[in-house]
Amino acid sequence: MVERTRTIRIGKGAITIEGKTLSQIEGKTLSIKVEEIKGPCTDESCQIIKKLVIEAGDKIMVEGLEPAYCEGLSIYLDPQVYMSIDKGRQQSIVLEASRRGFRLKGFSFVS
């Protein structure tokens, strides 16, 4: 059986959602937000640690996020994520995380 796949173009890059993950997300809103934590240095010279927070649901706050649509799917991305995928030409895949929620394989922050 051919696995179902959806690919959403994000500028010069794309986000792909496949199979089981797609079934979980379909018809819902997927948001990809950014959480920032201070780096390990004792002054301000360290890079800020950035993490993705990916949620799927019916009632998700999407204020300030960039929308991207595809058949049956609504994705809202933090502008930093949108720019990173676009400028970095990243081909990212939404996967289930090992514990709970989702992760974005093949994604890195770029500015």
Add this chain to the structure above:
Amino acid sequence: MPTDPICGMFVPETSDLHIEKDGQRFYFCSRGCMDKFVSPSLEQSKLKRKLIVAWSLAVVIIVIQYIFPSIPYRDYVELFLSIPVLFYSGSGFFHGAYHTLKARTGNMDLLVALGTSTAFFFSAFITFFPAVFPGSGIYFDAAVFIITLILTGGYIENLTKTRANSAAARLKQIIPETVHLISGNGNILESKLEEVRTGDTILCRPGDIIPVDGNVLDGTSEVDQSLITGEQIPVIKRKGDAVTSGTANLNGSLTIRVERVGSDSTLNQVYQLIQSAAMGRVKVQRIADIFSSVFIPIVIAAALASAIFWSIYLSVTGQPLVIEYAILAFVSVVVIACPCAIGLAGPITLLISSSTSSENGILLKNTGSLERLSKSTIVVFDKTGTLTLPDPQITEINVSAGYNENDLLTIAAAIEQTSNHPIARAIVREAEARGLTIPNAAQAVETPGVGVSGIINGMQIEIARSDAMGTSGVSVKINGTVKGSISLSYELRENAASSISTLKRMGLKVSMITGDSAYEAHRIAGIIGIDDIHAECLPQDKARIVSEYQGAGEYVIFVGDGINDSISLETADAGIAMGSGLDIARESGDIILLNNDLSNIPLTIVIAKNTISKIKQNIGWAVGYNSALIPIAGGILVPIFGLSMFSVLPFLAALAMGMSSTSVVLNSMRLKKKITRSADEFLPGHTPIQVKKASIERTG
């Protein structure tokens, strides 16, 4: 949420601890951080005092411990001597650990505080209750030396960071605190710079640094712009010319009308952009994100695991001093780990790269674009204002009988002064340069794409513009009859041809996009050696062509005018804008060439490649260092060197931790030399680069 500029902690905007500086508001987590920010020199002398106390007492403790171990009450003497080192010299670590625990995060302070307090309190316990662990030694020397060595490492790191940021610091230092303000009645008053406002008039004497952006109202002088643009040859400034803050007035007095001052000035914008370079992101920094986010808990877990392992192993094998070795393993692991080196690897390299670039007149607005620059395969140039000078130059004036060149130019300038078209500006500039008196025109009307018309002294004047056969020009009609024409053409920028040739030698494709006629595009392209030409394009066509290249798999650098080509500059993988001398912060593009020198484009690519390679090297070193040394601190080499190695491990760990961040900063500082070497490799015999190399060496 704003961050404390000293410790980096997030601070709510409602905090009372804030100050205004250079038009910016800074928030602080504590009064201590605020004091550090307000007077860094005071803080540096405080750190020196702490180091003197730490080293003086640490040496005494070592002498007692290893040379006079049998002095009476040795343990109590060492306890007494180590208290000031831990709780005065090392107070910053405990303070930092408290704050990081309060914020439920972890940092280097937490590891140092954990390591030193474990060694100290274990030793204090042994001092007061020696019978509980018979035969156990005291480790006040370890606790004290960990603090002393890490403080020393921090001190050296601060010095190297200051050197790394020297170019930016120089920008701020040169601006004088007072200026010569010319009052309304012409008196010259000494005034504080912060009291100067837009519209004021100041006098700048020979040898003064020009403290503001403005226009020359009177006087002529040579101005050294090297600190801002990297250009070593002074430029003559006279009435009407714009001058920039941070440039040096060499040999004449200039009266200047202030246009921008303080945080709005070019100098401040350049400074701010260099400082914010460290915030840029390249892909490889993801590794640092991953390591940093899990590092502290993993290190503490590894330290506990090694302590538990050694206590079980030594108990099972029936060896003495089980608790002592377990504690030494714990202390060594938490002290040897240096998460800061990983977090610092990217930002410090980007800061040095930005600083080096600025010395050459290259302003990195978005250091994240360096990665895409390093991968670039094609450089697409805009023509007018980029490959050529922005305004055309008059090449020929033809007149009918009864008129001379100056008559025709006066009439044309009178009408054209109502327009902002580049041709109009060139005609007015030429008339002014010839000292002609330009009358005012009545009923002037500009028709876009056609020309301008108006009335002068009752005569109906029509200026019709044309862009035919490679030269731009105007015909001048007086009362319906053509009385002459003025021809203009765009001059190529210096270094245009050599820069194109260098880019080709570097293996890059080169293309040109212009709104000009195909004839003019081919004429210019032919001179400088570009074969791939797109003519008669609208601004949106330029962006579309850039996207088409990207669709074909190319990594595109677009070089254009910072104001007019904003769509293409943003669409490209990396946008390089020619500095317009206007508001730098508002210009589009990832990189701005402040001196408009095209030979800086190959240099920018060389800088980008070397910066990315240095970041990779630094992250590799910091991750490798931590991955290799943590198992050693945990005792992986004990089977080879025996348990006695635990007595020196805490010292070696402290030395390694103290120097790890410094090693990253020092390695990053080698970037300048690497760029110079690469410039030789990529750009052999390229004179402008060699001139700049000399400049790098002089200032570096």
